[in-house]
Amino acid sequence: MRIESYLESDKTPGSSRTIVITLNGQRHAYLDKSFIKQSRYPLLADSLLVQVDCDELSRQRKKGLFLATRSGIVSGEKRLELIENCIKEALESDDRLKQIQNERVNRTLAAVDEERESEVRKLLDRLISVTKPFEGAGTETGDGEGQQKKGEKKYRAKDPPTYFRFAEENQTLTMEAGSQRVIDVVTDGPDELLTRNRRKGKLTLEVGGDQAVVMRAGQLHEGRMGITITSNENATVGARCQVRCTLEMDGGIYFLSQRPCQIVPPPPPYEGTEPPSKLEIIVPKGGTARLRRGRISRVLVRSDCRDDLLSRVDNPGKFEMSCSISGCSLEARRGPQRGEIEAYIRVPENATAETSGVLTAKLTLANGISLESSAPGIVVEPPPPDKDRGKAPVPRGNYEVIPVFREVPPDKPNSKVWDDMYPSWDATYVGKHELVPDPENQDRNKLLLYVNVDNDELSKEKHRCLSRLGEVATRRLERRYQAYIGYHLWLHFERIRSMSTGQAAIDNNGDNEGRVGNSVSEEKNLYEEMRRVANTVLLAMRSERDILAALQRET
Known part of the structure; x- marks a missing residue:
């Protein structure tokens, strides 16, 4: 029956009384x-x-x-x-x-920026997988980054093992006084080799020569065990020793491995040149920077500048880096430290392997003088998962993160906006979730996570970040914010799902007319909860120095 008009007596916004049972009108x-x-x-x-x-x-x-x-x-x-x-x-x-x-559903999914959503979900997949594996309605598991694919050989232990040694036993371990390093022991023995009750291996760690360091063993996992080496604060420069590990088992099984270690002086204080005169992109042998498809690749740029050149208040410099390969961009920068700047270049998933281009680094001084350096670059396929390190699978959930804007962006005409939501959103809304049938497979569900990217508190933080740290840091802030808010929406969905054991309809106890629906109170509770979460997330993403500076300004 088509309803010509409908008047809801409950004036609460978003009233939930949408199924009416009538008799004689x-x-x-x-x-x-x-x-x-x-x-x-x-x-x-x-x-x-x-x-x-x-x-x-x-x-x-x-x-x-x-x-x-x-x-x-x-x-x-x-x-x-x-x-x-x-x-x-x-x-x-x-x-x-x-x-x-x-x-x-299809119209909502069409509004997703695939590249941006891919970046957000990589982080969100990891956050969710830390909590628990994906399971139940709206989720699935798949081949995430680092997951072992079907058909690949798993780590196969031998018992008893056939070797037990330092990974780089022939290389001298150099350490400064008061420093710490972790080195690997490799074996083909089982993970429980040192912890089981029967045929338990006995591990002995000792230092020969100058007693300049102490050793501590970690856990054995898929053929590797980290050994933490800590040098004494008062160790003498030039002191030499041998770090040794011994494995003994019943049946005459005995393995001994040792590695030379030396205490070296700390590097001389770095001062740098003012103004700098050198800038060079450092490339590996062969003269070409290798950029991994779909990943972030590190490119080292060396200069003779002072370490505070880009961060000081008076007359700071500006560092830029570009790549002629389509879609590649500067994701982040670290340094300079001792004159070295680490530039992190993002390569899109759709980049073609073997595509060549030119990397250009530019350092602009306050007086307008600039230094430039160029080097060839090439897109390469990322390496397979490191099976020796035993990376854990990163599951993929059947969800989509949907950014919601105040107005339709010119470059994203299909985007979701505030007026598309019900009740209509404003700058105070943070996010919500909806479980919908998957249009590609009606036998399963898809979880939609809506995030307000024009939230008032987020907009203030983006403006602050843009003015202080630049565009790259602001984009990173927005991606992390969407991932963290999406993660909390997922947690909220899981909690609601676990509690959804009652009846969907109202109680029929003779007081139906005065009862406000459950959906209204749930939406209001989620609204208030997400506002608190958003404030916490934005504050947590600030550095401790920024928080202290803000407190000082308030006082």
């Missing part, structure tokens, strides 16, 4: 809009009205269902459950509603 009861969401139409829940017209029921059936006071449905004998089942059957058999739902 008068409303006797209602169901919450969460009932529509649970009927696989979450994106229609805020715009779909349903009238259950009971005029054609028999007189006896009407008396058995409705109270004379129009205050609800007679309780008992599963009367409301009968109506719920009829509504659910009507909704799920409506092909037009299915079509509208799929159109809205």
Whole structure:
């Protein structure tokens, strides 16, 4: 039946009384809009009205269902459950509603910037996988970065092992006094070699010669164990020793490995030249910088500048780096430290391997003088996962992060905006989640995580970051913010799902008219919770120095 007009007596914004049960044109009861969401139409829940017209029921059936006071449905004998089942059957058999739902899902997914969303979800996948593996509705596991693919050989231990030694036993370990290093021991033995009760291996760590360092063993995992070497604060420069590890087992099994170690003086204080006169991109042998497709690659730039050139308040310099290969950009910069600047170049996933280009570094001084250096670069395929290190699988969830803007950006005409949300968003909203049927596979669900990228607090922080740290840092701030907010939305969804064991409809205790729906209170609670979370996230992403400076300004 087509509803010509509808007046909701509850004036609360986002009221949830969207399924009305009527008799002779008068409303006797209602169901919450969460009932529509649970009927696989979450994106229609805020715009779909349903009238259950009971005029054609028999007189006896009407008396058995409705109270004379129009205050609800007679309780008992599963009367409301009968109506719920009829509504659910009507909704799920409506092909037009299915079509509208799929159109809205596809329109929402089309608004996603694939490259930006890929960067956000890489971080979000890791955050979620730290909490627990993906499971249940709206999630799936897949081949994440570092995951061992089907068919690849796993680490196969030998018991007893056939070797147990330092990874680089022939190279001298050099350390400054009071410093710490971690070196690897490699073996083909099982992980429980040193912890099991039967045929347990005995590990001995000792230092021969000058007692300048102490040793501590880590855990054995897939053939590697880290040994932490700490040099004494008062160790004499030039002191030499041998670090040794010994493994003994029953049956005459004995392995001894040692590595030379020497205490060296700290490097002389670095002063740098003012103004600098040198700038050079350092490339490996062969003279070409190798840029990994779909990854961030480190490029070293060497100068004779002072280490405070780019960070000082008076007459700071400016560092820029560009790449002629399409899509490559400067992601971040570190340094200068002792005159060396680490530039991190992002290479897009769709870059073609073996594509060549030119990297250009530019250092501009306050007086306008600039230094430049160029070097060839080439896109290469990323290396396979490091199986020796036993990287853990990074699962992928079946979700999408949807940025929501104040207005449609000129370069993203299909973007979601505040007015597309219900109730309409403003600068105070942070985010929400929706579980929808996956348009590519109706047998599973997809979780949509909406993040307001024009939130007032985020906009203030982006402006502060842009004026102090530049565009690269601001883009990184926005990506991390979307990932952290998306992570909390995922946690909230998991909590709601674990608690969703009750009935979707209202209680039928004769007080239906005065009851406000659950969806309204849930949305309000999420709104308040996400505002607190957003403030915490933005503050946590500031450096300790920035926080202290802000406190000093307030006092």
